[in-house]
Amino acid sequence: MKPAVRVVDLRSDTVSLPTARMRKAIYEAEVGDDVYDEDPTVKELERRSAQMFGKQAALFVPSGTMGNLLAVMVHCSRRGTEAIVGDMAHIFLYEQGGAAQIGGVLLNCIKNEEDGTFDLGELRNKFRGYDVHESQTALVLVENTHNMCGGKVLPLQWLEDLSKICTERSVKIHMDGARIFNAAEYLKVPVSRIVRDVDSICFCLSKGLACPVGSVLVGHNDFIKAAHRLRKALGGGMRQVGFLAAAGLCAFDEIVPKLSKDHARTRRIAEFIQSINSPLFKVDLENLHTNILMIQILTNRITSCDFERRLIEVLPEELEHGLVDARGNGISVKVSARDWSFTRIVVYTNITDEDIDLVIRKIKYVIEEYHNNEL
Ligand SMILES: Cc1ncc(COP(=O)(O)O)c(C=O)c1O
Numbered sequence: 001m002k003p004a005v006r007v008v009d010l011r012s013d014t015v016s017l018p019t020a021r022m023r024k025a026i027y028e029a030e031v032g033d034d035v036y037d038e039d040p041t042v043k044e045l046e047r048r049s050a051q052m053f054g055k056q057a058a059l060f061v062p063s064g065t066m067g068n069l070l071a072v073m074v075h076c077s078r079r080g081t082e083a084i085v086g087d088m089a090h091i092f093l094y095e096q097g098g099a100a101q102i103g104g105v106l107l108n109c110i111k112n113e114e115d116g117t118f119d120l121g122e123l124r125n126k127f128r129g130y131d132v133h134e135s136q137t138a139l140v141l142v143e144n145t146h147n148m149c150g151g152k153v154l155p156l157q158w159l160e161d162l163s164k165i166c167t168e169r170s171v172k173i174h175m176d177g178a179r180i181f182n183a184a185e186y187l188k189v190p191v192s193r194i195v196r197d198v199d200s201i202c203f204c205l206s207k208g209l210a211c212p213v214g215s216v217l218v219g220h221n222d223f224i225k226a227a228h229r230l231r232k233a234l235g236g237g238m239r240q241v242g243f244l245a246a247a248g249l250c251a252f253d254e255i256v257p258k259l260s261k262d263h264a265r266t267r268r269i270a271e272f273i274q275s276i277n278s279p280l281f282k283v284d285l286e287n288l289h290t291n292i293l294m295i296q297i298l299t300n301r302i303t304s305c306d307f308e309r310r311l312i313e314v315l316p317e318e319l320e321h322g323l324v325d326a327r328g329n330g331i332s333v334k335v336s337a338r339d340w341s342f343t344r345i346v347v348y349t350n351i352t353d354e355d356i357d358l359v360i361r362k363i364k365y366v367i368e369e370y371h372n373n374e375l
Contacts, residue, residue: 003329006332024232153290
């Protein structure tokens with residue numbers, strides 16, 4: 001018989017589940033047809049979002065991918081324009097090249113530094129459009145926090161310097177702020193401060209904020225007006241969508257104030273891995289900012305897929321060695337293998353201190369097993 005298993009899912013904060021309070025808010029939401037502009041809860045979410053981010057207007061959209069695509073298409077609406085983007089950015093790596101596929105916009109890549117920024121000197125040289133052969137740079141895309149750079153928060157000074165360069169060239173800046181509230185928690189500043197120097201931002205409700213669906217695009221009135229029109233063309237006009245907006249409003253009050261707990265719990269896992277001084281697994285504790293932890297694998301004899309598989313498995317000998325939760329269930333930990341040498345862990349509101357204890361025990365067991373076999 002298969003043992004009973006307790007699963008702790010740290011693959012992504014997108015797997016977070018709505019809280020009881022959020023479910024109640026969804027149930028009780030006042031709704032109307034939002035395509036007719038008649039949903040009061042959506043309007044309230046958009047009003048609060050614009051106000052919080054210190055911009056003129058906001059638009060509820062079904063996903064971060066759609067919000068980013070709308071931003072690219074509006075900022076680069078002239079044919080023959082391009083957007084410059086970091087080579088580790090979600091928009092470049094994981095949105096199917098929608099900018100090109102759907103928007104007809106060229107993405108011109110610049111190398112991301114480990115901290116999620118890119119070299120501003122190099123950026124100056126990347127701007128194009130002086131010559132008839134070239135597409136014209138209309139937009140720069142940044143990501144904050146930076147997912148593939150391990151949840152890093154972009155330095156405010158860097159954003160200010162970037163903005164000066166872009167203003168000189170009349171180039172706009174869009175921030176993929178899927179996890180912007182995590183950045184605000186880390187910097188201890190309001191989100192409006194972080195986006196002060198950018199033209200538009202898209203933040204997600206369905207990642208660390210635990211909502212079931214949705215993102216919000218924020219920016220200038222004219223920008224949002226154009227995005228609103230395009231959203232309909234992309235099939236993103238939704239009807240009684242206040243049910244989803246209600247979850248977002250609840251998240252502002254219930255989840256955002258607690259994000260520091262996710263960061264502290266992520267840090268506990270990182271501190272543990274650092275403390276065992278493994279020759280095979282490494283974390284960069286000093287540069288851990290938010291709720292995303294990258295575990296680096298230092299040997300090519302173990303791939304991140306091997307590590308991922310082993311953490312999910314519950315072997316009979318683990319149970320014999322007492323690797324179980326308080327109810328006697330085996331422990332299965334889901335993580336995300338990123339490339340051969342990195343495994344990503346993401347913590348969110350439904351993950352408890354007890355879950356973290358179990359994760360640490362499982363990682364300890366598996367790493368010791370590797371040490372015994374490998375060394
Ligand atoms: C940094 C970043 N941007 C954008 C997205 C896209 O969001 P969605 O899955 O809602 O399309 C994600 C999704 O994980 C993300 O991590």
